[in-house]
Amino acid sequence: MAHVEIGQKIKEVFDSRQIKLTDFADELGTVRQNVYRIFRKRHLDTGLLLKISQVLHHNFFQYYVETPKGQGDNENVTQLKHEASDYRNQLELSKKEVDYLRKIIKLMEEKSELIQQMEGKVSF
Known part of the structure; x- marks a missing residue:
């Protein structure tokens, strides 16, 4: 090598x-x-x-x-393009998951605020 x-x-x-x-x-x-x-x-x-x-x-x-004998650069490029496409797809899915989790966090924060407001109004 x-x-x-x-x-x-x-x-x-x-x-x-x-x-x-x-x-x-x-x-x-x-x-x-x-x-x-x-x-x-x-x-x-x-x-x-x-x-x-x-x-x-x-x-x-x-x-x-x-490079193994018989495997040309075109095969390497094709393989790299395929891998890049897979990574792009994984990245897009990860972005969607992050957006979804952010929405959940926002909803949880809103619910928490409402509960705190309700507890403040209800006094014994």
Whole structure:
């Protein structure tokens, strides 16, 4: 397997995306100085690499995997598109669930306020 300078690859993709360094750092939940450190890294934690892949919309894990014989780039692209579609669907479902839960919370808060108002009016 070829040696991968992952920080350098991340820097190349970052430069091609024309994103402000501050915005990139914010999306990663870190500061600019840490982004510069990432660009110099030879190895990264997979969780961080996943986050960077998501923010830059680039699969950095591909540099660690050898393509099996007989499997071309078109198959990889098709598979990635399928996975991206699945993730989009999961995201949409999650958004709907969050909206639903927010509505439930709002209703519960309104009910709580009504109960408190009723208790305030009823005195023995």
